[in-house]
Amino acid sequence: MKLKFTLLIFVLMMAAACSSRKGVPYTEPLQTREQEVLQGKVLYDRYCNTCHPGGSSGLGPALNNKPLPGFLIRYQIRHGLGVMPAFSKEVIPPEDSKKIVAYMKAVRKLD
Amino acid sequence: MNRFSLSRCSLLLLLLCLSACYQLRKSHGGGQLSYTPDTNRKINPSDILLPEGYTIAAVATNLTFPTAATVDDSGRLYVVEAGYSYGEVFLTPRLLRIESDGSTTTIAEGQKNGPWNGITFHEGNFYVAEGGELQGGRILRISPEGEITALVENLPSMGDHHTNGPVIRDGYLYFGQGTATNAAVVGQDNADYGWLHRYPDFHDTPCEDIVLSGQNYTSANPLTNTPEDKATTGAYVPFGQATTEGQVIKGEVPCNGAIMRVPLQGGELEVVAWGLRNPYGLALSPQNELYITENSYDVRGNRPVWGTGDVLWKIQQGSWYGWPDFNGGIPLARLDQPDSEPPLPVLARHPNKPPRPAAKLGVHSSSNGFDFSRSSSFGYEGEAFVAQFGDMAPAVGKVWSPVGYKVVRVNVETGDVQDFAANKGRKTGPASWIKNGGLERPISVTFNPGGDAMYIVDFGILLMTNGESKPREKTGVIWKVTKKQ
Numbered sequence: 160m161k162l163k164f165t166l167l168i169f170v171l172m173m174a175a176a177c178s179s180r181k182g183v184p185y186t187e188p189l190q191t192r193e194q195e196v197l198q199g200k201v202l203y204d205r206y207c208n209t210c211h212p213g214g215s216s217g218l219g220p221a222l223n224n225k226p227l228p229g230f231l232i233r234y235q236i237r238h239g240l241g242v243m244p245a246f247s248k249e250v251i252p253p254e255d256s257k258k259i260v261a262y263m264k265a266v267r268k269l270d
Numbered sequence: 271m272n273r274f275s276l277s278r279c280s281l282l283l284l285l286l287c288l289s290a291c292y293q294l295r296k297s298h299g300g301g302q303l304s305y306t307p308d309t310n311r312k313i314n315p316s317d318i319l320l321p322e323g324y325t326i327a328a329v330a331t332n333l334t335f336p337t338a339a340t341v342d343d344s345g346r347l348y349v350v351e352a353g354y355s356y357g358e359v360f361l362t363p364r365l366l367r368i369e370s371d372g373s374t375t376t377i378a379e380g381q382k383n384g385p386w387n388g389i390t391f392h393e394g395n396f397y398v399a400e401g402g403e404l405q406g407g408r409i410l411r412i413s414p415e416g417e418i419t420a421l422v423e424n425l426p427s428m429g430d431h432h433t434n435g436p437v438i439r440d441g442y443l444y445f446g447q448g449t450a451t452n453a454a455v456v457g458q459d460n461a462d463y464g465w466l467h468r469y470p471d472f473h474d475t476p477c478e479d480i481v482l483s484g485q486n487y488t489s490a491n492p493l494t495n496t497p498e499d500k501a502t503t504g505a506y507v508p509f510g511q512a513t514t515e516g517q518v519i520k521g522e523v524p525c526n527g528a529i530m531r532v533p534l535q536g537g538e539l540e541v542v543a544w545g546l547r548n549p550y551g552l553a554l555s556p557q558n559e560l561y562i563t564e565n566s567y568d569v570r571g572n573r574p575v576w577g578t579g580d581v582l583w584k585i586q587q588g589s590w591y592g593w594p595d596f597n598g599g600i601p602l603a604r605l606d607q608p609d610s611e612p613p614l615p616v617l618a619r620h621p622n623k624p625p626r627p628a629a630k631l632g633v634h635s636s637s638n639g640f641d642f643s644r645s646s647s648f649g650y651e652g653e654a655f656v657a658q659f660g661d662m663a664p665a666v667g668k669v670w671s672p673v674g675y676k677v678v679r680v681n682v683e684t685g686d687v688q689d690f691a692a693n694k695g696r697k698t699g700p701a702s703w704i705k706n707g708g709l710e711r712p713i714s715v716t717f718n719p720g721g722d723a724m725y726i727v728d729f730g731i732l733l734m735t736n737g738e739s740k741p742r743e744k745t746g747v748i749w750k751v752t753k754k755q
Contacts, residue, residue, distance in 0.1 A: 185689055187321055204685050205630065207580025212632040215698050217673040218577060219292075242292045242608040244578075256688055 185213055187263055199262030202255050206246060214266040223267055229260040247263060271552060277297025277549030292670075293608060299634075299663025300699045302733030307702045310743040311731060318749075319694045320710070323649075326691065326751045329725075330368045334361065338639055338714045340391040340724045342414075348377065348396065349727065349748060353384030354403050356662070356732070357739035358464045362417050363448030365389070365396060365412055365742065368748060375629035378416035385432055387550070388445075388639065388714070392438045392534075397421070399433045407433030409445055409532065422532050422539065425524050426450065428469050430460065431565070434451040434568060437710025439554055442531040444542060446562060447551030449527040450474045454594035454616055456509040461492035471508040474594075477525035477544040481618040482506065484515030487572035505594065505616035516618065527593050529562060530583055545590035545624065546583070546605070551714065552638040556652055560585040561682065563637045563656060566597055569667030573616075576607045576667060582629040582654065582680055592624035601626045629654075629685040634661040635674035643679075645721025648753050653681045655690060655724060657712035660700055665737050672699035675728055677712050691726065691751065692724040702731050710745065724751040 189196065207222070213268075214223035219242075225232065233256045239245035251259070305394060314328045335352040346367055353363030363380035377396075380386060385401035396412040407425030412418050412687065421443065426431045431448020439445070451460060454474050460466040470493055491499035492507065504513025524530060528544040529552070542560075551563035562583050568574035578597035595602055595615040602613045631637040638657035643650045658674030676692035693701060693708035701708045711729040719727070730745030 175724065188688055201684050201686060204687050208687055209630050209633050210577065212673065212698075213687070216671040217632040217635070218669055220666075220670050239606075242606070244577075245604045 199258035297664040297668035312707040317706040317708035336746040350386040355741040401432030402427035435552040448548035453573035454505040455572040459571035478521035525601040580631040590621035649721040
C-alpha cells in the first residue's frame, strides 16, 4: 500500500516536472491581503524564484500551472525531484512550505 | 518476477525517468533561434506588457550595442554605444545625444577598447566606464564638447568581464570591476571567449591576500597546436600553472571582482567591497545607499557551477561577498550539481561570512543595469527596476526556456521580485524569439532627474548560434516608460 502511494506520488510529480508550459509574465501584483500568500511570495522569491522566475519556466520548468495538490508540492520541496534540490526542515520549516504552496496556488489562479 | 520485485523495478524506472528529464532535454535559450530574423528589427510598443496605467514608446532606434543612458541638467538624453560585444565584435565606442526627433548627435568617440558599459552625468561632465577588453579598463571623464580625460587606467578588464558603473556619491566615483574568469580558474572557455590567446598570462587578482586550498583542474590546452595536450591550472594563477595547499596569493589594487572608488578629482583607488563575480549594475537608493547587481556563475570552463541565480546586493564597506566559493551567501560546496560533484572551495580561508542578498534573481537572467524610482509621479517609490539582458544559453549553461528579456522591479527590503515590463504572449522571451516587436535584450534602466520617466536601454538582437554570440548591429533601441496622469 505504501509503495503504491509512493509510486502514485512519483507518477504525478513526473507529469508535473515535464510540463511543457513555458510561462507568462505577470506585471500586475497579486491582489490579495491574505498574509499567508504574501509571506509565501517572499519565501518563494528567496528559495524558488531563481529557477522558476515568477512561477514561469527558466532554468527549471514552469510552476504556475503545476497540477499538483498542496501536499505533493510540499513533498517535492522536502525531497527534491530530478535536478531540483531537496530543502530540509531546517531550511524551509513546514509552516513556511505551506505558505509557499499558498502563494503558488494564488499564482495559478492568475492564469 | 514476483509482485514486489515488479513494483521495485517500476519505481526504479520512474526514478531514472525523473532524474533524466532535465538531462535529456535540449537547451531552449532566447538566443537559440530556429530561423534567421530580418536585418530590420520590428518595433511595436503595444507588444510590451506593463502594469495598468503605464505607457511605453521607442525614442531611439537603429543603435549599435547601446548599454546605458543618462540625462543632463537640461533634460537631454544621452546614450553610450559599447563598441564591443561578446562574439569578438570590436567597433568604436560612442557617446550620443538623442535629439527630440530620435536622431543622434555624436558627442565623443573612444578607442577600440570597449565595451563602454555605463554612464552618469554629474556637474557638467559625463563619466563613463570603459570596459577595456583590449587595453584594460578605464574610467573616463567626457566634457560636453567631447574632450576625454582618463580618471583611472589599467584596470584588469581583458578577461570575461569588464569595468562597469559608475555612480557618484559624496565626491567619490564608484565603479565595478568584473572577474577575468567564471570561477577563478582560467580554462578552455577563456580561449573560446578570445582573450586567452591575446593575454595567456592574464588571470584573476584578489583585493587582499588569500590562501589557496590547492584545488587544481586539468583540461585541454588551447595554447598549443597538439590536440592531446593537457594543462593543469589552479585558482588565481595563469593558465597552465598548478597551485598548492596553503599557497598565498598577494592582494593588489586594482583587483578583480570588486567595487572600487576614486576621488572625483583623481587620486588613490580604494576597495569598497570584493568577492563579486561580475558587479555589472550600480545604483544609489533614495537613502543614498549603494546597491549592485552581480551576474552569477556559468556552467562552463574548468570549474563549472550550475544553478546559481544573479544577485542584488546592498554594499557594505569592506565586505567580501563570496566569489569564488559562494553564491548569494550559500557555499558552492553545498549545491547539488546535475552532472558532477559540487565545486570544492578554492580558498582555504574565507575573509568573512558573506552578507545576505537583498534579492535573488533568475539563473542566467543576466540581471544588469538598474535604477531606483524616486517619485510618486512614476510610482513604486524606493523599488529597484532591474534590466534583465536574458540568457546566453547554451554557452552559459542549459535552460528549460528563455530567462530574462524583461525589466523587473524589486522591493529591496523584502526581496520581492515582480515583472514590470515584459513581452506579451504565453511565452517569456526576446522579441526575435516570440516574433513580435517588443523588448529584445534590456541591459540598463535609468530614471530622468524628475523621476517621472524611465528609460530602458535595449541592447538589440544577440543570437546564440552554435553556442557562439552573434550580435546584430543597428538593432538597439531606447524605450521610454511613463505613467499616464
